[in-house]
Amino acid sequence: MKSGYESSGGNENPCPFGSAGSSPAEGTINMILKKIHFAIDKTIKADASQKILLKRYRNYSPNQSNVIVVIGGDGFMLETLKKYRKYKRPFYGMNKGTFGFLMNKFKTKNIKKSISKAKSVTISALEMHAITKDNIKKSAIAINEVSLLRQSKQAASLRILNGKKILIKKLIGDGVLVSTPAGSTAYNLSVHGPILSLNSKKLAITPISAFRPRRWKGKIVSSSSLIKIINLNNKKRPISVVADNVEVRNINNVKIRVNNHIKFKLLYDSNNSLTKKIKLEQFRNR
Numbered sequence: 221m222k223s224g225y226e227s228s229g230g231n232e233n234p235c236p237f238g239s240a241g242s243s244p245a246e247g248t249i250n251m252i253l254k255k256i257h258f259a260i261d262k263t264i265k266a267d268a269s270q271k272i273l274l275k276r277y278r279n280y281s282p283n284q285s286n287v288i289v290v291i292g293g294d295g296f297m298l299e300t301l302k303k304y305r306k307y308k309r310p311f312y313g314m315n316k317g318t319f320g321f322l323m324n325k326f327k328t329k330n331i332k333k334s335i336s337k338a339k340s341v342t343i344s345a346l347e348m349h350a351i352t353k354d355n356i357k358k359s360a361i362a363i364n365e366v367s368l369l370r371q372s373k374q375a376a377s378l379r380i381l382n383g384k385k386i387l388i389k390k391l392i393g394d395g396v397l398v399s400t401p402a403g404s405t406a407y408n409l410s411v412h413g414p415i416l417s418l419n420s421k422k423l424a425i426t427p428i429s430a431f432r433p434r435r436w437k438g439k440i441v442s443s444s445s446l447i448k449i450i451n452l453n454n455k456k457r458p459i460s461v462v463a464d465n466v467e468v469r470n471i472n473n474v475k476i477r478v479n480n481h482i483k484f485k486l487l488y489d490s491n492n493s494l495t496k497k498i499k500l501e502q503f504r505n506r
Contacts, residue, residue, distance in 0.1 A: 256331070257285035257309075259300045261292030266316040272328050282307045287335055287487070291326070293317015294406075298363055298464050301484050310340060310485040321405065321497060324489050338487040341418060341494050343402050344443075345482040348463045350474040353454045360463035363484065364403025366476050367428070368449055369395040371458040371469060375431055378459070379450040382441055387425070390452060391436070394429035395459065398447055398476045402494070405501040413438055418495050423447070423478070447476045 258279050260270050269291055282288065282304055290300045290313040297313050304311075312335050315323035327334065345361040352358065370376040376395050380388040399408035401416035404424055409415060413426030423445060426438040441447070450473045451459050460469040488494055 255280040255285045255287075257282045257288050259288055259290045259292075259296075259304065261296040261316065263292065263296075263316065266292045266296070269316060269326065269328070273331075276328060277331065282309065285309060287312055289314065289331065289335075290323070291316050292323075293320055294322045295465065297322045301363060302361060302464075305482065305484065310487050312338065312487040321501075322402075322486070322494075324487075324492055334489055335487055337490055339490055339493050341486050341488065343400070343418075343484050343486065344478050344480050345484070346398065346400055346423075346463070346476055347479040347482070348461060348474055348476045350461050350468045350471045352468065353458075353470045353472050355472075358468040360466040360468070361479065361482055362403075362463035362466075363400065364406050364464055365397045365399040365408055366461060366463045366474070367395060367397035367407060368459050368461050368471070368474065369428070371460050374457045376459045377452040377457050379452055380425065381448040381450075382439075382445050387439055388433070388436060390432070391427060391430060392432040393427055396425065396427050396449065399424040399426065400478075401498075405498055409501065414440060415498060415501060416440070418498060443478045445477065449474050449476070 256277055258273060260266050288304050288309045288311045290297050290311055293315065294317060296317065301311060313323035314326040316326055343363065345363055346366055347361050348366045350358045368378065375392050378391045378396060380391060380396065397408060399413060400423060401418045401420055404413065404416040408424055408426050411426055411428050413424045416422050416424055421443045422440050423443055424438060424440055425447065427436060430436060451471060454472050458470050460467055461471050461474050486494065
């Protein structure tokens with residue numbers, strides 16, 4: 221078995237605002253912004269900005285708005301994307317969280333001007349379909365990653381397939397995750413997974429504290445892959461699956477794939493693009 225990641229190349233395509241390409245791509249937006257809906261986290265830091273913003277701007281309903289402005293951190297952005305996806309609006313995040321990788325810098329002035337000059341990136345979501353040991357079916361979507369983790373003192377024992385091809389017959393360790401390019405600098409990077417270009421059309425499968433095989437560092441697969449992960453011993457070695465912030469416990473198996481019909485448009489200041497952030501993350505020391 222080869223050590224390290226295996227990969228094949230990807231390509232890039234510019235994507236203008238409002239288009240629906242099948243892969244993440246950046247482009248400039250072209251719209252007259254009039255109506256904003258503010259989605260504001262209930263943390264002390266985020267909530268403190270509410271009075272200031274709502275004095276300067278009218279807060280339209282999501283259905284009446286042109287854009288959703290998200291005030292909070294990365295976790296709140298992920299929650300908001302899922303909560304508001306039915307409105308099919310672009311999202312412009314402003315950081316009032318801890319790190320704010322998915323966010324722009326917080327501001328109170330010239331927000332409409334910043335959005336009108338912003339670059340857009342379109343990303344597709346992962347969908348996961350899990351079956352528990354009691355044969356209950358659960359589904360969820362994820363923007364960053366789907367992770368499988370041991371629930372007890374016992375290490376997880378997993379089989380990983382790409383379609384019908386077995387990638388790993390038995391992985392013993394704390395777990396494994398499947399990451400999108402947008403999520404590759406989050407949990408995936410923390411467990412030494414690869415950083416993926418936004419336009420790579422790839423997914424990263426990364427083990428979490430692998431005990432056997434020790435030398436397997438993961439695999440990069442096509443974004444068109446259907447990944448199946450099986451719990452080989454759900455009685456002695458229970459595991460849970462987490463799609464961003466949605467957890468399902470005691471799973472028997474899970475299927476994971478990109479759903480190109482579930483898309484999100486994120487807006488970034490021209491000097492703060494998501495592509496630039498991903499590149500810079502490779503050299504961050506903290």
